[in-house]
Amino acid sequence: MIRPGLRAAGQRAASVVLTLLGLLLLTFVIGRVMPLDPVLSIVGPDADKSTYDQVFRQLGLDRPMTVQFAYYLRDLLHGDLGKALLTGHEVVDDLVRVLPATIELATMAILLGTCVGIPLGVYAATRRGQLADHAVRVISLFGYSTPVFWFGMMGLLVFYAWLGWAGGAGRVDLAFDGVVPTRTGLLLVDSAIAGDWEVFRSALKFLILPACILGLHSMAYISRMTRSFMLAQLSQEYITTARVKGLSERGVVWHHAFRNILVQLLTIVALAYGGLLEGAVLIETVFAWPGFGQYLTSSLLLGDMNAVMGCVLVVGVIFITLNLLSDALYHVLDPRTRP
Amino acid sequence: MKNKKWLRPLTLALLLGAGAQGLQAKTPADQLIVGFSMNNLLSLDPAAATGNDVVEINANLYDYLIELDPLVPGKMLPGLAERWSVSPDGRSITLSLQQGVKFQSGNPLTAEDAAWSLRRVLKLNLAMASPWKSYGFTAKNVDKAVYAPDAQTLVIDLPMPTDPKMLLFTLATSVSAVVLDRQKVMAEEKNGDMGTAWLTTHSAGSGPFSLQEWRAKDTLIMNRFNGYWRGPAKMKRVVMRHMTESQTLRLMLERGDIDLASGMSVPDLEAMKKNPEVVVQAMRRGTMYYVAVSMKDPKYADRRVRLAVRKLIDYDGINATVMPGYGVPNQRPVQLGLAATLPSPGYTLDVAGARALLAEAGFPNGFKTSIRVLADPPFINIATSLQATLAQAGIDASVITGTGNQVYGAMRERKFEILVGRGGGGVEPHPHGSLRALVYNPNNSDAARLTNFQGWRTSFFSPELNQLIARAEVERDEARQTADYQEAQKLYDAQVGAIQPVSQMVDTVVVRKDLRNYQGHPSATTRLRDVYKQRPETGG
Numbered sequence: 031m032i033r034p035g036l037r038a039a040g041q042r043a044a045s046v047v048l049t050l051l052g053l054l055l056l057t058f059v060i061g062r063v064m065p066l067d068p069v070l071s072i073v074g075p076d077a078d079k080s081t082y083d084q085v086f087r088q089l090g091l092d093r094p095m096t097v098q099f100a101y102y103l104r105d106l107l108h109g110d111l112g113k114a115l116l117t118g119h120e121v122v123d124d125l126v127r128v129l130p131a132t133i134e135l136a137t138m139a140i141l142l143g144t145c146v147g148i149p150l151g152v153y154a155a156t157r158r159g160q161l162a163d164h165a166v167r168v169i170s171l172f173g174y175s176t177p178v179f180w181f182g183m184m185g186l187l188v189f190y191a192w193l194g195w196a197g198g199a200g201r202v203d204l205a206f207d208g209v210v211p212t213r214t215g216l217l218l219v220d221s222a223i224a225g226d227w228e229v230f231r232s233a234l235k236f237l238i239l240p241a242c243i244l245g246l247h248s249m250a251y252i253s254r255m256t257r258s259f260m261l262a263q264l265s266q267e268y269i270t271t272a273r274v275k276g277l278s279e280r281g282v283v284w285h286h287a288f289r290n291i292l293v294q295l296l297t298i299v300a301l302a303y304g305g306l307l308e309g310a311v312l313i314e315t316v317f318a319w320p321g322f323g324q325y326l327t328s329s330l331l332l333g334d335m336n337a338v339m340g341c342v343l344v345v346g347v348i349f350i351t352l353n354l355l356s357d358a359l360y361h362v363l364d365p366r367t368r369p
Numbered sequence: 370m371k372n373k374k375w376l377r378p379l380t381l382a383l384l385l386g387a388g389a390q391g392l393q394a395k396t397p398a399d400q401l402i403v404g405f406s407m408n409n410l411l412s413l414d415p416a417a418a419t420g421n422d423v424v425e426i427n428a429n430l431y432d433y434l435i436e437l438d439p440l441v442p443g444k445m446l447p448g449l450a451e452r453w454s455v456s457p458d459g460r461s462i463t464l465s466l467q468q469g470v471k472f473q474s475g476n477p478l479t480a481e482d483a484a485w486s487l488r489r490v491l492k493l494n495l496a497m498a499s500p501w502k503s504y505g506f507t508a509k510n511v512d513k514a515v516y517a518p519d520a521q522t523l524v525i526d527l528p529m530p531t532d533p534k535m536l537l538f539t540l541a542t543s544v545s546a547v548v549l550d551r552q553k554v555m556a557e558e559k560n561g562d563m564g565t566a567w568l569t570t571h572s573a574g575s576g577p578f579s580l581q582e583w584r585a586k587d588t589l590i591m592n593r594f595n596g597y598w599r600g601p602a603k604m605k606r607v608v609m610r611h612m613t614e615s616q617t618l619r620l621m622l623e624r625g626d627i628d629l630a631s632g633m634s635v636p637d638l639e640a641m642k643k644n645p646e647v648v649v650q651a652m653r654r655g656t657m658y659y660v661a662v663s664m665k666d667p668k669y670a671d672r673r674v675r676l677a678v679r680k681l682i683d684y685d686g687i688n689a690t691v692m693p694g695y696g697v698p699n700q701r702p703v704q705l706g707l708a709a710t711l712p713s714p715g716y717t718l719d720v721a722g723a724r725a726l727l728a729e730a731g732f733p734n735g736f737k738t739s740i741r742v743l744a745d746p747p748f749i750n751i752a753t754s755l756q757a758t759l760a761q762a763g764i765d766a767s768v769i770t771g772t773g774n775q776v777y778g779a780m781r782e783r784k785f786e787i788l789v790g791r792g793g794g795g796v797e798p799h800p801h802g803s804l805r806a807l808v809y810n811p812n813n814s815d816a817a818r819l820t821n822f823q824g825w826r827t828s829f830f831s832p833e834l835n836q837l838i839a840r841a842e843v844e845r846d847e848a849r850q851t852a853d854y855q856e857a858q859k860l861y862d863a864q865v866g867a868i869q870p871v872s873q874m875v876d877t878v879v880v881r882k883d884l885r886n887y888q889g890h891p892s893a894t895t896r897l898r899d900v901y902k903q904r905p906e907t908g909g
Contacts, residue, residue: 315613
């Protein structure tokens with residue numbers, strides 16, 4: 031007899047593997063049918079037929095698609111994501127380099143977005159229809175509807191070019207590039223581990239502006255959703271009961287209403303975080319941030335399917351992990367979901 | 370009291386900001402910081418490298434046998450070869466190499482390294498084999514054709530008659546002509562790849578800089594090679610950063626956080642021209658912006674329709690409003706400034722003339738067609754202008770945008786009607802390069818798949834022009850050769866070729882005004898060995 035917990039874990043693992051496999055297959059097929067030719071990217075538009083054909087064979091594109099996919103899966107099982115077709119770098123090495131850059135940016139952004147967005151949403155909900163509520167809604171609408179690209183350019187112009195408060199493009203001042211040994215790839219963490227606070231300050235200076243701009247976008251979304259969730263809770267009878275019992279308004283809002291929206295908020299924040307990890311491409315472009323979004327986009331435009339497949343796998347794993355994490359946290363936060 | 374709660378963090382933020390401003394540093398005096406898009410930087414291997422960016426990088430990691438003066442078109446200067454001579458029959462070139470040159474590895478540089486480097490290009494048959502194959506070199510004959518009788522002498526025998534000057538220009542401009550450290554490369558060989566996997570991300574040259582690190586689409590760092598045979602470069606380090614956004618480049622240049630930027634948009638370039646802290650430097654390249662039609666399409670096989678399209682391009686409008694910063698007017702298939710280049714034919718927009726021609730060709734009410742084009746400026750702007758002027762003669766053209774891969778891919782497959790593009794060789798300051806790329810087409814059959822010839826891609830086939838171009842190539846008398854090339858231009862004009870040049874490419878870089886000796890090269894072989902910064906505190 032298999033224990034129910036073990037069976038559930040097994041089912042969950044099988045569904046994860048199947049999801050990733052389906053994702054890879056879909057990407058692989060799309061990559062092969064879309065009108066992008068990696069060979070042409072490699073040999074250039076003026077290459078003759080013999081060079082083109084030779085590179086076509088070298089990339090293994092002359093083999094049937096099923097064989098190509100089977101080889102890809104075989105290598106994947108050995109932990110080999112292959113080489114980026116165009117640059118010759120190992121995809122794993124590229125991902126190990128670009129992913130921490132984006133994780134650092136997205137984590138800082140989601141922290142800012144959450145820490146500001148949730149209190150704002152709660153504040154607006156408790157002052158429904160008042161000036162503060164309208165102000166928060168306008169701020170949210172502005173943050174959500176204004177293109178992040180425009181915010182990025184304006185941010186650079188004001189805080190970098192005019193005021194000189196923020197660093198410019200890149201992750202750290204050139205003088206500090208490569209100064210601290212790479213351990214996690216997260217510059218703030220690596221410089222803290224190395225005890226090099228000058229590098230830490232420089233990295234923070236370069237990080238804070240793009241993170242704030244990305245965070246503003248998340249903040250707008252999170253505050254809107256928080257407000258809406260809170261409004262739903264605040265109209266419930268148990269809230270009226272709590273107020274009748276003489277609880278303080280702060281206690282009613284934070285200990286009763288807010289606790290009940292935590293599970294929903296968790297989903298929102300996890301999804302927003304996942305979105306930032308894969309979708310920070312515009313802000314990465316404006317700030318020349320050598321991150322995952324830029325890597326994925328440029329690989330896709332050049333038809334570098336090995337790199338794209340590696341990226342898709344990472345995105346899949348990120349979303350599945352975030353889903354699993356939020357599922358696990360549901361049990362912690364909401365006793366009703368516990369088995 | 371409530372307000373005071375906000376004041377504290379606000380004051381703290383302002384103080385932190387002011388403190389941060391104190392940390393702001395300009396670029397170091399002994400380092401050159403460059404910003405540009407590295408999206409097209411794919412392989413550093415000289416045999417496989419495509420695009421101008423990698424040429425500029427490899428021109429500093431490696432040495433060429435011959436160099437071209439960046440300011441005087443066609444003037445050859447000694448490189449690793451201190452002198453060279455051409456045999457009386459024009460079929461053999463002998464180059465004498467400098468003595469005592471060493472690679473960055475410490476290995477001595479010999480003529481055998483130079484011979485091996487050229488042979489390697491043919492044997493690998495990658496992107497940069499094209500120019501050598503056009504001279505008749507093959508993987509089979511190159512061992513005999515390129516050899517080193519002694520450590521300082523390199524001999525190149527031409528497998529078929531050609532203008533030896535053209536080959537010398539290729540030696541001076543093609544990224545594949547650099548000399549590799551044979552021992553170092555072969556030590557990294559895997560599965561008989563002649564070190565190409567390793568050279569994709571490493572270098573093995575004798576140039577003034579050595580490659581420290583290349584993080585794809587992030588940063589490339591080169592360090593000064595102190596044992597450089599011409600004497601060490603003035604800059605200790607060159608740092609290149611991947612920056613795709615023009616306005617970011619502009620802000621960083623204005624703040625002095627980068628020294629040099631390329632690939633900026635025209636509005637930003639125009640703004641930078643007014644900034645006294647920077648210098649805008651434009652370099653004319655040999656490549657053309659053109660409007661091409663496919664003669665596989667029966668409509669465009671008709672000379673009258675091609676002539677009508679030629680009359681429906683607003684050359685003046687495009688060059689005045691779209692091309693500043695991207696190109697200068699040129700309507701000939703030969704680059705400007707060469708002895709053989711004829712004066713402009715002076716084509717202008719002539720809608721009435723085009724309408725008459727279309728009516729004569731059986732299209733009094735025009736027809737439907739499509740224009741394939743890159744989605745980026747200035748291509749899309751040229752296509753939009755063309756779409757409007759074609760409409761004036763009743764031609765209803767839809768614009769199909771795509772990436773370079775998609776647009777030129779369709780052209781290579783001969784699957785297009787009209788295409789706005791850029792190309793045509795022009796790396797060598799010689800008419801043959803452009804005519805070969807844009808006009809020459811030795812076999813027009815689909816099966817021939819001569820995808821490297823744009824003449825073939827457009828299905829333009831003129832035996833007379835082929836013959837004339839081939840004759841001019843082997844003509845040893847300069848005056849007669851010039852006359853042949855001029856006749857070829859007139860004939861192309863009369864036959865209404867499938868490719869109509871509109872403008873000749875200009876590359877623009879912006880440099881900080883304290884940067885000295887930076888001279889962009891028309892062939893992209895811009896050398897950084899003499900570049901330095903004139904700063905008061907360093908005394909230069």
